[in-house]
Amino acid sequence: MADSQQVKSTFTDGPFYEKHFDSREYLKSFSVDPSAHDGFLTFVLDHLHKTFSPDLKGKKLIGLGSGPTIYIIISASRNFEEIVLSDFTTDNRKEIEMWLKNEKGCFDWRHIIDYVCKLEHNSRSPEEVEQRLRKIVQVKKCDVTLENPFQPEMEPVDCITSSLCLEAACKDLETFRRAIGSIAALLKPGGTLMLTGILNQSYYFVGKQRFDCLVLTKSVVEETVKGQGFSIKLVDTQPLTPEEKVGCDGDPFFYLVAQKTE
Numbered sequence: 001m002a003d004s005q006q007v008k009s010t011f012t013d014g015p016f017y018e019k020h021f022d023s024r025e026y027l028k029s030f031s032v033d034p035s036a037h038d039g040f041l042t043f044v045l046d047h048l049h050k051t052f053s054p055d056l057k058g059k060k061l062i063g064l065g066s067g068p069t070i071y072i073i074i075s076a077s078r079n080f081e082e083i084v085l086s087d088f089t090t091d092n093r094k095e096i097e098m099w100l101k102n103e104k105g106c107f108d109w110r111h112i113i114d115y116v117c118k119l120e121h122n123s124r125s126p127e128e129v130e131q132r133l134r135k136i137v138q139v140k141k142c143d144v145t146l147e148n149p150f151q152p153e154m155e156p157v158d159c160i161t162s163s164l165c166l167e168a169a170c171k172d173l174e175t176f177r178r179a180i181g182s183i184a185a186l187l188k189p190g191g192t193l194m195l196t197g198i199l200n201q202s203y204y205f206v207g208k209q210r211f212d213c214l215v216l217t218k219s220v221v222e223e224t225v226k227g228q229g230f231s232i233k234l235v236d237t238q239p240l241t242p243e244e245k246v247g248c249d250g251d252p253f254f255y256l257v258a259q260k261t262e
Helices: 014-020 023-030 040-052 090-100 110-119 126-136 173-186 218-227
Strands: 058-063 080-087 137-141 157-163 187-198 203-206 209-212 230-238 253-260
Touching: 014 209, 023 090, 040 110, 040 187, 040 230, 040 253, 080 090, 080 126, 080 157, 090 137, 110 126, 126 137, 157 173, 173 187, 173 218, 187 218, 218 230, 218 253
Parallel strands: 058 080, 058 157, 080 137, 157 187
Antiparallel strands: 187 253, 203 209, 230 253
């Protein structure tokens, strides 16, 4: 096998992730305290809190390509009856399932949950949030590059969130457009999409393992989302911190909220 740091001639696809993505190594970047670190977690958690604080409610929400993480659904757990977290790789799904079952050795998300509870002015305790998540969340396999990311196919839902996923999963712009189209098909008319990622990024590292990314610009993301039947409600960006720039070549982060109109 070629050296892991060598630039690859083919895009790092799903089977490559299944074999080489180190979930525990990836989770190290989520060990920081958001209240003491003005970076990605602060940016996205603050935005998710604001997005879900109004009357954005529904029966079911999907976290699409969530990796081994739960941060994208903490704020949403107040407002939805059912939540699906999903990922392609077995190890990522196992990490989530370990936490949901509160198994020994699972990743500790309490510092992230504490931060969200403070944003909510402590209207919920961290214990209540954990109990709620462990009650309403289920885990499924997904492949965002397929026309139907879930097998069997799921009924349309009220809301979809996807963070740091599509630029890593889509090898070219056509695949990215199809993925946004598949997301649109998974949403009910009037449904809401929250999309978070890194612009201008061609690679990132997890430990010493390099993974490819599709280079996306803000205009390409906006035009693609609009072209798949969405009305954009919000787009915001934030530069990566010097620490976050170690191991990737992208900048800035983006956060987008859109509503399905067709």
